[in-house]
Amino acid sequence: MSGWVRMKPAAVYPLDEAEPYCRSEASRRLVRAYLAWRGAETGAIPRKNGLDLPRLGPVMEHMVLSAVSKPDKCLYRLAGEEMKARIGMNPVGRNYYDFVPPERVEQARRAMNMVIDTPCGFRAEIDQRYSDGRSRRIECLGLPLASDDPTVDGFILFSDCEIGRAEPGLRQGMLLGAQVVRRELIDIGFGVDERFEDVIAAPSV
Template sequence: MYPRTTDMEEMRRRCRPITWAFYSYWDSKRLRPDGTRRQMPSRADIDPTEMVPWLPHIQLIDVFHNPRRLVYRLVGETDVSFRGYNPTGRTVEEGMIGRSAEETLRNYELVIDQHLPVYDWAEYVSRSGYLRSQEGLLLPLSDDDKTVNMVLTFAQVDTQA
């Protein structure tokens, strides 16, 4: 079974405090000025100056529809280091990290089609040959609160001895 959940209480029990803090930041951006909650914030709601501790760990992926294409717009230092190259401008299929393309793309499908946050965790061997423990969080962004036009991700990667 692929290690993923859309249950944010399960994520809270499993994840590192920095990952929960990032989710809480995204969640806070769903509030409208009148106090009602949207399903997802827009890219304009996300302020990089408020995200300084998380910037090395984030990615922004543009979502194009008809046909669907997922393209890396911004990739933080954590993911660039783990991959050994910067996939900015490439599709997710070309630059993805995961056990399989099918499971990685399933994470994006849940975020885009169901507007759900997705948390996953796993161990990988990096290109340098070191075993790494990874946890990732994929979050939807939408300009109209109906169609996901970007996915914001956060990843923590640790080297294991």
């Protein structure tokens, strides 16, 4: 894979220690809500159909829900209004893997499958490029939800929020591309896959 390099997770930590690592209020609220949902389920993975989404309050506009059906589907089921406005489109119904460069598709699938199979969570920082030439760094924190749908292996609820974002209403055109620059794994009680590696574009020299 010329032009691409592998990157190990930068950190591993338990869910109840995740909040200080978060760089957005959306991610912090998701961590707190997930801990409460797990407590109500006596430690089991929260079920998608039993979620108390109002607990997330105003940060719902930054939330994304994806349905993973192995081996090749990660469909957007829900996308918050702020997220849709930022990327310049509504991804609901689309397959996330269709937006991933061919060189990274295998690793993208492995990352999503890891979340529902281990199960575990992750926090990633992602540089996104837009059609007006600008870029933004996004924080994405994903946690698994159990599925009652026989066609879905598991769901992932994400926060998806710009780090230090501009005032609401300032848009940058269509999303053109994205690059993971940091990933941390979150142990929700079942361990993590310490063999996991991202595939990222090699730095320019």
